[in-house]
Amino acid sequence: MKDRGRPPPQARYAMRGLNSVAFGVVFGIALAVLRDQHVWVTLVYSVATSILCWLSMDFGRVAVARWLHRGVPPGVDADARDWPGWPWMIVVIVIGSAIGFTGGNLSGDLITGERSARLLDVRSLRDALSLLSAVLVPAVALTYFFYTRGALAAREASAQAALRQAAESRLKLLESQLEPHMLFNTLANLRVLIGVDPIQAQHMLDHLIAFLRATQSGSRSDQQSLRAEFARIADYLALIAIRMGERLRLEFDLPDALADLRVPPLLLQPLVENSVKHGLEPSVAGGMIAVRARREDDDLVLSVRDTGSGLSDAPLHPEAFGLAQVRERLDTLYGSRASLCLLAAPDSGGGTLAVIRLPATPP
């Protein structure tokens, strides 16, 4: 996942550099006050050491990490690729501290003309470590600080991206259910009916209201009874039927025994919509849509069949979203126990048959 919410890597390097310099300044002033030393001289050593520590550790870290992860293709997870893990990082910190300490002292000497202690002058590792500790301790602390903040930022960015994705897909779902062509044509018909047949107009408005309410709550993933599902589909098809007039015939078959089974709301909606949009609307003669439910052992089998213009060989394009959405919902809810298939209707009537098979869920 791309972390769009974070600054680019170069900016993050620069931020760490600036933070290190700032730390060097604070550390230098604190040291000068504590040891009662000359402020400017201490500051020069402290800042020079900080910059060199940061340079050697930050770039050492990336170099080691990339060497460790050399098999990983670039761009997979940039943050993970540039982090070598704590054991290696400790090694980088110790070596970086030695470089920073020595380099800082040398450049400090060069600028101030004084002579400070050298790592190579000391006799034992203990002495060396105690000399280094002034660098090592803050280096570990700073690295830990940068590490946690980086991880936090990455996590935040990916959470934001996930939220955005969820919102986008909800919007898409809503858009697909409230297809503008359908909505405005329905309103155009309603506008006419109000003048010529107010009673019929009221019926149409009732269907529209019920359908709109269902699409509003349908994006949530509750379950509803199959009876309610059929009623919502009937609302939608009633709207289409008023528009298409005699060109559309409807058939519903819901056995009473199945009416109370639970199904995800508006599961059939994209299938019915496809039948209208790709089957019947393009057909001059029109045709029939049949929505049926039946039980096979423990499975509930729902089918949407039309006698429209049928499946084309051309790749599924606009309807692909609707079908993918149905498959995704089935997969999330039932895994391999549910399926959706779309085929050319196997009888002489022509058109398309969509069949959903899912576990029968009693109320």
Place this chain on the structure above:
Amino acid sequence: MIQRKDGGAEESDGARGASAAGPFSSALIAEDEPLLAANLAAELASLWPELSVVANVRDGAAALEAALELRPDVLFLDIRMPGMSGIEVAQALVEEWEDTLAPPLLVFVTAYDEYAVEAFEQAAVDYVLKPLTTERLERCCKRLRAALAARRDAQDPATRVPADRQAAAAAAMEATLLQLRMLLAERHKPDAAPAPLAVIQASIGNTLHFVPIADVLYFAAADKYIQVVTAARDYVIRMSLRQLLAQLDAQNFWQVHRGTVVRVGAIAAAVRDDAGKIRLKLRDRTDMLPVSRLYAHLFKPM
């Protein structure tokens, strides 16, 4: 209000100009939703009593047939119709329309669409959205009346010589073509242009042939199929020309007719006959491809 004359267009043109009861005009409505079609006719009857709706049809093919037969002054075309779309009807109509007559004024009606509607606000070709308000339809009628009056002036047999009337008809056709081209250009604008096709995959029997796009001379659409013509042989693929066009490089492939797309490199010459019709001669081929007047503007010397 039914004062429409049957018979030849010249005759009715003359009669219209001379009519004492005011200029009567004729209209055709093509709209697949019966309620909307009936309502449009009713609203037109009250807004424009001198307009007679000579045909009210439910699909594109019927609209084309009726328009060619009845030659109405105005065509109200729903864009989304079963069979042919309203735009395809307009394309076919200008291809088959006679040279000596001004084409009908076009009004496209749509519920929702990707076109830039503002682009057509000023055009003689109108473009209106459903639900169509009475106020908007009134504006549309006003504009149509003005356009028809201008045409009548230009074609008045009492004051104009036949050559002028010819020129006026040609000018009216040119204006319509220009606006149709604009509309088509809007439509073919790719939202997210995919990489153009490099090969055409066409199956013959059990074999899937890979035809490099550079080998294609032209594509010819027939119903739901497209014939892919190369120097060696022809292939058939099952898709619409519109789907194919979206995947072709517009620099190398030109649509020259409602059903024909030619690879520019395969064209040897464009020949204009006495009637002004352009036909394309292809390299190493004897057959000639007709160019529709909608695309004639592509063939001009540099």
